[in-house]
Amino acid sequence: MLPSEARARFRAGLSTPTSGWCAGWTQANLISVPRAHAWDVLLFAQRNPQPCPVLEVLEPGEVSGELVAGDIRTDLPGYRVHRDGELVDRPTDVTAYWRDDLVSFLIGCSFTFENALLAAGVPVRHLALGRNVPMYRTTRRCRDAGRLSGPLVVSMRPVPAALVDTAVATTARYPAVHGAPVHVGDPAALGIADLDAPDHGDAVPVAEGEVPVFWACGVTPQAAVLESRLPFAITHEPGQMLVTDARDTEYLV
Amino acid sequence: MLPSEARARFRAGLSTPTSGWCAGWTQANLISVPRAHAWDVLLFAQRNPQPCPVLEVLEPGEVSGELVAGDIRTDLPGYRVHRDGELVDRPTDVTAYWRDDLVSFLIGCSFTFENALLAAGVPVRHLALGRNVPMYRTTRRCRDAGRLSGPLVVSMRPVPAALVDTAVATTARYPAVHGAPVHVGDPAALGIADLDAPDHGDAVPVAEGEVPVFWACGVTPQAAVLESRLPFAITHEPGQMLVTDARDTEYLV
Structure with a gap:
């Protein structure tokens, strides 16, 4: 199955772990935070490269990019919405939560x-x-x-x-x-x-x-968002990843 | 020679390329920019990891860190000072140019x-x-x-x-x-x-x-600072690197 086909199923509402989906295509963790907190997230990732390898950063408000066509607000099987260190929602679509100042980080997945x-x-x-x-x-x-x-x-x-x-x-x-x-x-x-x-x-x-x-594990930044009581963040549901259009072999040394 | 000994010589005024110095110890490119431009530099590095692999980011005003004891304002053999896209000075000490809002990036060197x-x-x-x-x-x-x-x-x-x-x-x-x-x-x-x-x-x-x-080459961010006419930046003199306290083998996969 192609990543675009998997994303279409998830967009249609299918909620499932993505391990084993789209063999050969890279999956990614998602974390979206307001621009005001983006520096801290990127620096946290740089200082903790093993749990937080950044594959791509989307500019404020952007919902697609080099690694992924489609729309990151709808194309994952599940999301988590965090406010002030509390998990407040686990929707399958975050369009209603989206803000134009959200900077999104795609982080490598095992x-x-x-x-x-x-x-x-x-x-x-x-x-x-x-x-x-x-x-x-x-x-x-x-x-x-x-x-x-x-x-x-x-x-x-x-x-x-x-x-x-x-x-x-x-x-x-x-x-x-x-x-x-x-x-x-x-x-x-x-x-x-x-x-x-x-x-x-x-x-x-x-x-x-x-x-x-x-x-x-790329859930590490989620744990930091919670512990640090960041005012707002959207992440993927653990194990329910963004299936990207990049090949696994692109990350092979 | 230990990195601390090499840095002491440079601090005393020796200006020289550092290729071949302190075999086995990692050398790094330096770029220091005002906090207001740090996000752009870190994002530029993330998007161009081959020329700009970030080994360490020092907080605003910091002059030493995990990878390097001493003082990055004095311990390199040579520096460049850039204003509005122009190279304005090539001192061997940048203490007089230092500002408390400067964020410093240490970038890998071949x-x-x-x-x-x-x-x-x-x-x-x-x-x-x-x-x-x-x-x-x-x-x-x-x-x-x-x-x-x-x-x-x-x-x-x-x-x-x-x-x-x-x-x-x-x-x-x-x-x-x-x-x-x-x-x-x-x-x-x-x-x-x-x-x-x-x-x-x-x-x-x-x-x-x-x-x-x-x-x-880690001079790439210098070229971007010049072309993009960043208001202010301090960098190393190309080839005259920061000799760090990290071992080369730490960067071996």
Whole structure:
């Protein structure tokens, strides 16, 4: 399926995690903030490049750009609307919330390297189970920028122990979409008490002989927006990404 | 020599290209602009990551940071001061020009991967000759950002034809410091009329059997500052870089 076809379905109202959709095409996290806060977001991203790799910045009010035709206000499966540090709505269309001063950031997503993992022989559990990837807020802190501060958010994929090195080497070649894992093995080292209770997405089983592997996640700026009580922000629903018109291979080093 | 020792010599007044100094330590381009123009510079960098990979952003007025102890106003061998699109001074100390609203960007430099080139058996001509690297303004345009627009600036190293693939593969692994070449072979393709007349730095001979190889250069934002007639900016003197306290290997993928 082409990205434009997937976006048409989401525009028509389909709400679903996008992991596994449009194999080979890059997916992106979305965060839109008023112009007055855009500098802090861009600086936060620059200082935390592993969770917040910026693929594109749309000028105030713009709803499409080099990476994506269509309309970012309607073409994602789900959104979150945040006010003063509270989640106030989870619509499937944010046209009614749109403002001409919103600057939108498209941020790399680890779904981009899942094809490469499969091609390297590394199974991807949530894909096999047809679920959303599990995501966790950690106790690891991001570097602050202006009024923005927050925790590192990670995604987790169970990997057979013998394939961990392959998973690390494969994803390290995609630095623009989170790159190599931030941690391998011990959830407690990241302050994650229970792998079966992710903060976003769906839990997946970690089988005997498998190791939980954690990658930086593009939900991190959402967590910063909440913790920092930014007056207003629109983001994607975690796991329900913007499917762009860029190829995954464009982010391969 | 340690970076702090090199910076002490420059602070004492030594003016020299820094290519080959402090092997293994990362060097950086400097651009400082008033807060009012910082968004445009950061967005320009985000949209032109190959010439403008941002290693660090210092808050308004800050003169040191995570990547560099010391004082960026005094610790480079040479500076340029720009007003309204004109180069107005080339001092060895910019303390007298400093303003509390200046936001400083440290941008990756291709000197970072020269050690890796040597280790891979690729000779680096300007190092062997004790010269500055030759740099050229090209006819290739950067992506605009706000009021900033300008040409791509490149550095050139002659590489024996049989080693071009090695040079490409070696530098591709350093995407944060310009990465792989932007062009191999034909200066005219970049609008460079005469390799012996670089816009910055020193000419170096291209021998029989060698190919000129062009990498994106961190002087690019200087060219944009000039063309866009930004009211005020301080930059390094091309080739006379900030020697940071970060290791080259930190930028290896």
